[in-house]
Amino acid sequence: MSTGAQVGLEFGQSLGLRRALRGLPLSPLVPGYGHLVARQQALGLRHIGDALVERGRVLRVLDGVFEERAARRWQHIGAGRIHEIAVARGVAYGPLLAQVEAVQLQDPAALRRILLYQLTELLQAHPQGSEPGTAVALGVCPREARALVRAAAGRPRLDGQQREAAEGVEEAWSSGKVRRAARLAARLPADGGGDALLRGRLSDIALRAKEADRALDAGRKAERSGDVRAAQAGFLRAARLAADCPRAVLALVRVRRAEDGSAGPADALAVRPAAETVSLSPARPAAGAAPGTRVLRLTRVPGGPTGITEIEHASPAGGWVDRHPPFGQEVRYAAFPLRDGRIDGPPVVSDVLLVAPDVSGLRSTTGRGRIDAAWTEPSGALDVRVRLYGPDGPVVDGVSVRTGALTATGLAVGAHVVRVHCRYRSPDGSVVESPGVEHHVVVDPWPAPVDRLDATVVQGAVRFAWSGGRDADVRLVAWPADPPEPGAELTYDPARPWPAPLPWEAAAGGGLVPPPGSVTRVSALAVLGPRAVAGPGLVVECPPPVAGARVERVAGGRARVTFDWPAEAGEVAASVEQDGGSTVRRVTRSTYVREGLYVDVAPSAFRLTLSAAPRTPDAVVVPPPGGGTRVAPEITVRYRIVPGPRRALRRGPPLLRVTLSCPGEVPPELPEFVLVVRTGKGRTEKGRAPTRPRTPTDGTALLRLDGDRLRPGDPVELPLPSGLRPPYALRGFLLGEGAADVRLDEPSPTDLVVR
DSSP: OOHHHHHHHHHTOSOSSTTOOSSOOSSOOOTTHHHHHHHHHHTTOSSGGGGTSOBTBOEEOTTSOEEEOGGGOEEEOOHHHHHHHHHHHOGGGHHHHHHHHHHHHHOTTHHHHHHHHHHHHHHHHSTTTTSHHHHHHTTBOHHHHHHHHHHHHHSOOOOHHHHHHHHHHHHHHHTTOHHHHHHHHTTSOTTGGGOHHHHHHHHHHHHHHHHHHHHHHHHHHHHHTTOHHHHHHHHHHHHHHOTTOHHHHHHHHHHHHHHHSSOOTTTOEEEEEOSSOEEEEESSOOTTTTTTEEEEEEEOOTTSOOEEEEEOOBOTTSSEEESSOOTTSEEEEEEEEEETTEEOSOOEEOOOEEOOOOOEEEEEEEETTEEEEEEEOOTTOOEEEEEEEETTEEEOTTEEEETTEEEEOSOOSEEEEEEEEEEEEOTTSOEEEOOOEEEEEEEOOOOOOEEEEEEEEETTEEEEEEEEOTTSEEEEEOOSSSOOOTTOEEEOOTTSOOOOBOOOEEOTTSSEEOOTTEEEEEEEEEEETTEEEEEEEEEEEEOOOOEEEEEEEETTTEEEEEEEOOTTOSEEEEEEEETTEEEEEEEEHHHHHHHOEEEEOOSSOEEEEEEEOOSSTTOEEOOOTTOEEEEOOOEEEEEEEEOOOEETTEEOOOEEEEEEEOSSSOOSOOOEEEEEEEEOOSSOOTTOOOOOOSSTTSSEEEEEEOGGGOBBTBOEEEEOOTTOOSSEEEEEEEESTTGGGEEEEOOOGGGGEEO
16 A cells, blocks of 8 residues: 555545545534434434444444445445434334434435544543544444544544534524524634534624624614615515524514504404413414414513513414413514515514413302402412402401412401402512402301200200300201211202201100100201301210010019110110109110119109110210109008907907008008918818918908008908818908009918918
């Protein structure tokens, strides 16, 4: 190989194709380069070449981009090959390689510039970037590695701002943003740093910027002379040359307003501010206006240049939406028609708008002398100013304002107005307010609530008494579910009506009789027209009745009680009322079945009431009807056979002594006492006595004593007939009405058998 050839390979000069590289690029000069790099980095690629070949394969880059094939053959990577690689790589690489393919179709040298620019940046940033092995590690053909690292070492190094300019200048130029392109170009070497294509682009930018300046000067001159149309033409030319020229845009808006006096109603850009956004629409929308229109927001800055922001979000209803308007500042919107992406005519301009939106969703509910209002504040608001006006003017007392809400209490009945203004901080530090929004609300009359509810049990009924509820229809109700909290305000809803008053029967002596076996939470409800206020409540329980009650006095001052156990009752209470006092005995079902129920009683009359024990703590317990049994006093007729009185040397016949014992008053009618005898038939067996009479008819009535003759403490004595001969057996019986209520105290059977 000749020396000249070695020099060419060493530095990559004058090699290969006609458009072979003659200096490393200082800029990729590709529109959309930022998006391409973002996609590349998302895939974890070091440079764009990693997307073209598998890791471990090499690329030639100095005189074009070539991939190594079999048998040391090299294939040029053009747009067609990029498409094949994209198909082979799959979905993940699709967006990146589609963009690379599009760039390559527009400029066959673009891929090579991108790859060389990225490789140069990697080599300059690498600690061993001057070593050929570093380039080989990056996938460069070993034969070109030395020349590449030497050329990279000689290319000017870019700092952060210069790199941003180098990568963004073509994007700005291609989109017509000449002013931005000029600002970026000012960061780069004027001669392009040895990059001939970049040097040409920088020259184009400078010429275009000067041409736009001349058009601006011509427009200003015409404006000063009063030639509005000529001024508009000059400014329009400047805007076409430099789409991002703020002076041209502002001048077009200024001239258009001067031409019309103001934005006329027919041509004005309609502005509809909302809580967080501003919606825009032309008064006479043209067909296809949205894609061919550029909408700008002009923000007035006191003491500074007017801010210009492009509005890119289209509204679903037509027009555009400014999603981030500057709160507290004055803005104006202008819509420019476009052709081929460039401004093509005078704008449609809106009126000045102070971006100070009001609250949204202002709503309210009312209660007893109360208004609860709520709203949603815009995110940019400092705070709100709220005023409440009543029938007599502004309301101050009882008004509490917090974020997004107001509560006012103690209000008079009548019409009220809630007025809310949002406050915003302007750029000069002052505070501006929104126009304000009003909400009209009426405070209706409400009933006074019931403060207290009491219940008293009287003769099987419950009497209710309450305080409060003045001028209201106070109802006692049972809610189907949990009752409202006392003080809760209710408005009548036909779909969910209030419960009807208690349907309990009225007692003869006053009060209400709850159904036996019921447990009811009774609540007070103060009603006035279609509004009501819930009051306090209490629980009324009427245990189920106890059926089949029977009471029988037994020995030892006790009474045995039997009954039918009520269903679902855990306990039964037996209450004994006697001699002005009362006692209660409780028994469980298991105890009752095992032992029965006995209560201690005195001989006097008593009343025994059986009831199932209440199931609810702290309930007002109303005994069920018919649960009491009255037991008469314990009346005892005691009879004895006593020896007769002595008469001289002989004793008279035995006497029947009958004694009455009765606490309290003697009943008007007492049963008849009958002494029955049963004699032996013939001779009795030795040691065997006649059998005692079992019933009043099981023998012969020997003596009869009317009950009227018996008095407590005054025994009656009757002699046995003298003709009675042993052996015989005696027994007394009580006959007649009330016999079952009188206890017969009999002597020992041995005293009644005579042998």
